[in-house]
Amino acid sequence: MNLYVKDALARVKGVGDIFSRADDFSMRVWLNPSKMAALSVTPAEVNAALQEQNLQAAAGTVGGNPQSGEQVFEYSLLTNSRINTPEQFEHIIVRTRPTDGTVVYLKDVAKVQLGKFDYTANAFVSGKPAAFLLIYQAPGANALDTYRGINEALDRLRPTFPKDIDFKVPLETATVVQVSINEVMHTLVEALILVVLVVYLFLQNWRATLIPVLAIPVSLIGTFIFFNLLGFTINTLTLFAFVLAIGIVVDDAIVVVEAIQHNIDSRGMSPKDATIKAMKEISAPVIAIALILAAVFIPVGFIPGIVGRLYQQFAITIAVSVLLSAFVALSLTPALSMLMLKPTAAPGTRKKNLLDRFFDRFNNWFNKVTLGYTRSVGKWIRKTPYVVTLLIIVIAAMIFLFKTKSTGFIPTEDEGRMFVTYELPEGTSTTRSINMIKDIMTRVEALPEVDVVGGLAGLNIISFSNKSNVGTMFVKLKKWDDRKGSEHDVNAVIGKIIGSTKDIKEARVMPIAPPAIPGLGQTAGFTFQLQQTGSTDDVNKFETVANKFCKR
Numbered sequence: 001m002n003l004y005v006k007d008a009l010a011r012v013k014g015v016g017d018i019f020s021r022a023d024d025f026s027m028r029v030w031l032n033p034s035k036m037a038a039l040s041v042t043p044a045e046v047n048a049a050l051q052e053q054n055l056q057a058a059a060g061t062v063g064g065n066p067q068s069g070e071q072v073f074e075y076s077l078l079t080n081s082r083i084n085t086p087e088q089f090e091h092i093i094v095r096t097r098p099t100d101g102t103v104v105y106l107k108d109v110a111k112v113q114l115g116k117f118d119y120t121a122n123a124f125v126s127g128k129p130a131a132f133l134l135i136y137q138a139p140g141a142n143a144l145d146t147y148r149g150i151n152e153a154l155d156r157l158r159p160t161f162p163k164d165i166d167f168k169v170p171l172e173t174a175t176v177v178q179v180s181i182n183e184v185m186h187t188l189v190e191a192l193i194l195v196v197l198v199v200y201l202f203l204q205n206w207r208a209t210l211i212p213v214l215a216i217p218v219s220l221i222g223t224f225i226f227f228n229l230l231g232f233t234i235n236t237l238t239l240f241a242f243v244l245a246i247g248i249v250v251d252d253a254i255v256v257v258e259a260i261q262h263n264i265d266s267r268g269m270s271p272k273d274a275t276i277k278a279m280k281e282i283s284a285p286v287i288a289i290a291l292i293l294a295a296v297f298i299p300v301g302f303i304p305g306i307v308g309r310l311y312q313q314f315a316i317t318i319a320v321s322v323l324l325s326a327f328v329a330l331s332l333t334p335a336l337s338m339l340m341l342k343p344t345a346a347p348g349t350r351k352k353n354l355l356d357r358f359f360d361r362f363n364n365w366f367n368k369v370t371l372g373y374t375r376s377v378g379k380w381i382r383k384t385p386y387v388v389t390l391l392i393i394v395i396a397a398m399i400f401l402f403k404t405k406s407t408g409f410i411p412t413e414d415e416g417r418m419f420v421t422y423e424l425p426e427g428t429s430t431t432r433s434i435n436m437i438k439d440i441m442t443r444v445e446a447l448p449e450v451d452v453v454g455g456l457a458g459l460n461i462i463s464f465s466n467k468s469n470v471g472t473m474f475v476k477l478k479k480w481d482d483r484k485g486s487e488h489d490v491n492a493v494i495g496k497i498i499g500s501t502k503d504i505k506e507a508r509v510m511p512i513a514p515p516a517i518p519g520l521g522q523t524a525g526f527t528f529q530l531q532q533t534g535s536t537d538d539v540n541k542f543e544t545v546a547n548k549f550c551k552r
Contacts, residue, residue: 001131001133004160006018006133008153008156009150009154011153012153013145014142014146014149015135015136015137015150016139016141018133018134019134020132021131021133022123022131022132022133023116023117023131024116026114026117027089028115029089029110030113031043031046031109035108035109036109041104041109046110053083056082057079058078058079060077061074061075061077090105090106091107093105094109119430120466120468121458122430122433122434122437123454124441124455124457125168125170125455126168126452127441127445130454144174144178147175170474172476188243192246195216199250204359207341208257210336211253211337212254214336215250215252215253216249218324218328219321220245222321222324223242223324232313232316235313237311241313241315245321248293248325249321249324250325252329252333253325255285255289256282256286256330256333256337260274260275260334263277271337279334286330287326290322290323290326293322294319294322297316297322298319300312300314300315301315301319412490412513414489414491415490416477417490417514418477418490418493418494419474419475419511419512420444420472420473420475420510420511421472421509421510422436422504422510423508423510424469425506426469433471436504437456437457437473440471440473440501440504440509443497443500444475444497444500446500448483449478450476450478451477453474455472455473456471456473458470458471459471459472477493490513493511494511494512498511532545
């Protein structure tokens, strides 16, 4: 693992660091103090003998000087001087006595066996012994490309594995990114379709509808030009910004088209004259609308701290797309309007089809709604004190809810993965810890939502410390399509694990969801330390303070 697989994966583009939890072979020499004392052999003599008689020695070269001038290559010769079997180590000579010819071999004072280099690291996957490689992404690397590169490298290496060795991925963070991007892309398409339908519903003219719709791809694609300049990437935040921008970037174009069409129908002007007159009237309002929207989003990008970094790409993406939409509305939209817009047919001049009759009914209904809304606004204007009172009540309710509603940084979502850690009493043996991790893994694997479970006995993922009394399991859940419903999400799985391990009294088992943002901590939630700064040594008083703090 450390010689072949680790180096091959380290060469994959996007891989930053690899933390190996694989077992290296070692020749373990167990010294027998009684035999060493009887033969007057010290550990230093044994160590010196091992270093002298187990080394890689160069035997010389082939083609080296002095040679004839026609020699082209020179090769080094290495002898097979390193020993690698227990029998060879047993016959290492520790001491000789020339006076009587006696020889002390290593087997006379020690037991030699081939074993693991470190017995504190014990890894399992699906209940079978395993070797772990924890792979970390390089800063700025593409997570999806890195994940694909790692899988391709493992697929190339798989034919070279021994027949009884295979690989599994008990934990990865790329699938949730891919699924999130796919969901946002679906939402992007749905939003585009809805915007087109709504625009056509109100404009009721395919020519007038096509012009604002063309402003959408021009504004969104144009925004990508600024990504390299601003150092942005295509991620879930920027894609979500595009979803919201779809409904915003058409506003300016709709205003321009409506004004030009009004001049053509009401004033009988030609498309060219109607466009020139409309642009003189509405250019300033279009610019004002774009600047106002940009003024709303741009300051969000300057919020300090981690919150500002989260919203920066989202806000700036919308602001750039809005400014570009204003530019399109002042340039491309008028040009298309002169070429495509035509006078609307007067009522009664042509036979109505099914779509026309639908639009007539919709217009009649919408006129009634508009008239009712206008009358309601008039009534509320005449009753201003009641409106002000209602506004005060709404503001007070918002303040109350803001203060009483529980707060959090980022909500935890179902990422299809989780951790399970356990902690035994201090001083617990490694053997007991291995038995514990096998027991918990068996219980976790029995859950229908679980796909793969990998465990590391001796590693605490929260503090990333190595102790014999701790262990961590990496749990990969099945795909979201296979576990629909809140009763099968990650929170429900955490509850099931707590229920299935509650009978374990000798260990503290904690199933934990991963952090909402990779890198912000090892797990979700938070930790804190309550420190007593007073001079009192009353433990009961300190316990009372701690309980009061936890109840708040």
